[in-house]
Amino acid sequence: MIKILLFVLVFNYTVSDTITNRTITPKHVKKRILISTLFSKKFFITEKTTDACRWLKGFKYQREQCQKRKGLAEVLNNARKYAIAECEDQFRYYRWNCSYTKDMFKKAYRETAFMQSLATAAIMFSTAKACTDGKLQNCHCAEETPSKRPDMKWGGCGDNTKKAAHITRRFMRVHHPSEKFRDVLNHSIEVGVKAVTENEKVHCYCPGGTTCAIKLCWKRIQPFVNIAQKLQYRYHSAIQVNSKNLLNKSSWRKQHADSLLYASNSTDFCGMTAGRRCINKDNCATLCCTRGYYEQKVVVPRRCHPKYHDCCYKVTYDICQNEEYIYYCK
C-alpha cells in the first residue's frame, strides 16, 4: 500500500514538472551537504559494522572513494571524531554549543560556514597524518622542492599537506543549486585548508651530531586543537556577504582568505541555553541571555600546601576541600 502511494506521488511530481517546465534540479546537484552527515552522531553507534562508509549514503563520489581507497574509511572516521570533539569543546561556553540540527545545513549560516571549515581541516589533517604513517593508499611523505639554503635539506617524512589538500578539496566539494550557498561554503573549504597549512612547523635534526653542516628538516602539522582554535576565532570574526561586498569577485574572496563568510543570520540560540553551565558571571550574562543564572556551592578537593623535598626534587601536596561556585543558566 505504501509502495503504491509512493509511486503515485513520484509519478505526479515528475508529470507536473514537465508540464510547468520549471527548472528541475539536476540529479548531481544536491541540496544535502556532506557536513550534515559528517557531524551527525547517529552513525557512531554502528561503528563496528562491516560497511564503515555507510554514513556516506547518498553521496556517490564520497562513498565510492571511501570504499575504494584503502585506509580512507579509517581516515574519515578519525576526522569526524576530531571535528565533533573540537567543535563541542571550542563552543562549550557559547550560546551555540555545536548542537546539531538539520536546519543548520539549509542556509549558509555562520555556524554552517564554521562547520564546513572545521570538517575540511579535520579531513585534511587526518589524511596528511595517515599519509605519513603509510596508512592511506597512494599517499606518502611530502615531496618538497629542494631547499635553496646550503645548510639544510628536506629529509625524513614530512606531512603531505599538498596531497591531503587535494584529496580533501575534492571530497568536500559542494554541489548546491544556490550559487551564494555554494560560494560561501566553497570559501569555507579554502579557509579550512589554509588553517592547516599555516599550522605546519619545520622540524630539523643534525645527522652529524653537534657539527651541523647540513640539517635534515621536515614539516609536521601541529596538533588539531590549534587549528580548531584558529577556526573558532574565524567564526567570531566572520563576514556577512551581501551585494556590496561582492562575494562573486574572486579578488575579493582572495583578499578575505582568512575570513569565514556567511550569508544568512542565524537565530540567537537563546532558546537552547537553559540549564547550560557557564564559567563565570560575565560568561553567564551572555550565555543565559536575559534569564539570569543559578549559583551552586560545591566542595572541590584540590592540591594545596606544596612541600618541597630537597633530596630528590620532589613536591608533595595536601588535599584541601575548596568551596567553589558553579553556575547554570535559568
Ligand SMILES: *[C@@H]1O[C@H](CO)[C@@H](O)[C@H](O)[C@H]1NC(C)=O
Ligand atoms: C523549457 O525551458 C527551456 C529553458 O529552460 C526552454 O528552452 C524550453 O523551450 C522550455 N520548454 C517549454 C515546453 O516551455
Ligand SMILES: *[C@@H]1O[C@H](CO)[C@@H](O)[C@H](O)[C@H]1NC(C)=O
Ligand atoms: C572554490 O574556491 C576556490 C578558491 O577561492 C576556487 O579556486 C575554486 O574555483 C572554487 N570552486 C568552485 C567549485 O567554485
Ligand SMILES: *[C@@H]1O[C@H](CO)[C@@H](O)[C@H](O)[C@H]1NC(C)=O
Ligand atoms: C557578480 O558581480 C558583478 C559585478 O562585479 C555583478 O554585476 C553581478 O550581479 C554579480 N553576480 C552575482 C550572481 O552576484
Ligand SMILES: *[C@@H]1O[C@H](CO)[C@@H](O)[C@H](O)[C@H]1NC(C)=O
Ligand atoms: C544580520 O544581522 C546584522 C546585525 O545583527 C544586520 O546588520 C544585518 O542586516 C542582518 N542581515 C540580514 C540579511 O538580515
Ligand SMILES: *[C@@H]1O[C@H](CO)[C@@H](O)[C@H](O)[C@H]1NC(C)=O
Ligand atoms: C549543547 O546544548 C544542548 C541544549 O542545551 C544540550 O542538550 C547539549 O548536551 C549540549 N552539548 C554539549 C556538547 O554540551
